[in-house]
Amino acid sequence: MAIDAMEMKLRPPEIQLKAYPPKLITLASGEKMVVREARREEVGALLGTIFPLIGVPTDFYDIVAVRMYAEILGWYRYRVANEFVIVGAIDGVIAGIVTSRHVSPKLGMSLHTLTIKRGLRVGAQLFAAKMEHHLDVLGEEEVYIVAESPNGFKRWMIEYQLEDRSALYPDVRHELGGVPTFVLTRPLWEAVRDIKCTGSRPISDADLKTADKLIMPSEYSQLPGFKR
């Protein structure tokens, strides 16, 4: 009991977040990607997918992977408050993962976007799904966003024309290391939603079933010759 009491002290307070409704996106390759919230019992597959990328310095995959690993582990072991994980899966194989956190009814904290399958804008679609969850489902007014890699900066800060609030530090600060904070506000989201966010709903049972069991990828373009 003493241990349980201590554990309860260590866990952050949680609220029941609204569920993200799954959707289906047909990628340019014609492949169908199911986008849905990850479940707690899938953490093993998620961590196993992320782990090999911890050793890839190109495009800052290493930092993103190691931080996302910690975020998902933290979510699983109740060390992060109100986190959600969205996954994109093609025939069940994990193509990309995003992590994020609900801070308050008005504020979301975007954590990381990890693209496994590159060249089809999987990361861009999953990032858009994450923003959709924050602003359209959870009803927040704005989301704090940072980027570790130049690619991330191009995709989010430039393509979304995010509001730069870095001059307001430390009053406005993202949770990740004090790096410059950019913000997706509701008006910005309204302006880009139709060109950035897509997907068909409701998703059919047959399509959803393809992603019922998440499968760790057997190859990574970032890791030539990778064998699991």
Next chain:
Amino acid sequence: MATRVGIVGIGHTRFGNSSEYDLGDLLAYAATDCLQDAGFLERRKEIDQVFVANMASGMFCHQTAVASAMISKMDMEPVPAELIENGPASGASAIKVGTMAVASGMADVVLVVGGEIMRKVTGWSATDIVATMLHTEAEYNMGLTLPGFGGMFTRMYMEKYGLTERDLALVAVKDHENGAKNKYAHVQLPCKIEAIADGPEANVVNQYIAEPLRMYSTCPVTDGAAAVLLVNMDAPIAKEFKKKPVRIAGVASATDTHCVHNRQDPLKLEAVRIAGEKAYQMAGMGPKDIDFAELHDAFVILELAISEEIGLFERGKAYLAVRKGETKIDGRLPINPSGGLKSKGHPVGGTGVSQVVELVRQLRGEAEPGRQVKDPKVGMSVNFGGFGNNVVAVICAKE
């Protein structure tokens, strides 16, 4: 031209993101690949002349005099080396100048290397840097960019000839089908017409870049380099290479007004037409002799328009040939078997050399299965500079 000029070596880097590399290293990699292909790496100091094609390393990489950098990386001193800059047509211009050097008798062996690293800067900056080739007062300062021009050109073409956005997507599908099999291509992924044109998510999956041009109507921003080794086919040294030469049967360039608005008909690409005609004349050939072509599809509309200007199709009808599959790898006249700029990528200073590398690869029969044109004898490339104001055409023939 009395002296016959041939290509005895080709080299190519994997196109894509090489932004963590030094441009001199990238050029040297392509040059090394080329000299190994020719069996001439150990003898590289016997090369009479090197020409390096590059458009804007000063802006993309804050690095100039890259010909000198490459020579040093290759340990090739004191071989003479100069830089050739002609916008996105720099590559084919360097091949033209190299051909002239051999034909003039000044050199028997010339190495031509072209390359660019564009991804050290953001996509928007890259677009801005490329746009500096436009007319400063009338175009660039007014905010025009190459995708902007591509969009306007496409819109006019659609209105005049009935082309649809779906037709543009069909070109992309064909190019990506080839590029997916090209181990040097930037985007080695096939795309489906259902996904990029017909499906409910097409609007986002294939978003507008400059309406009516979408992501799959526009080339990616690419790093890469390519190289060819030219030789005087009539000199004794021509027999000392590992591979038989592929002959440069014709090479020619032409210019058009810097300002696009000064053209009588903006849909007519006069420089393309004239460069093509001059190259045909030099080769003693015509459009009917061409077995396949590598055309400068920085925007897929250009593949169609260029193919019409060089006489491969009637004006305004190329898209109908695409609908019928005539330009596919197994079609009547394959176009862009490499994947073209759309799929293979467009490192601006290197593209013209890369196109000619593909001509040679195809004529040798060395392309990967599934994208090898069946028994080609003659191939043609068109390298398009500015918005059609400086264009180079090359015709290569199997000996």
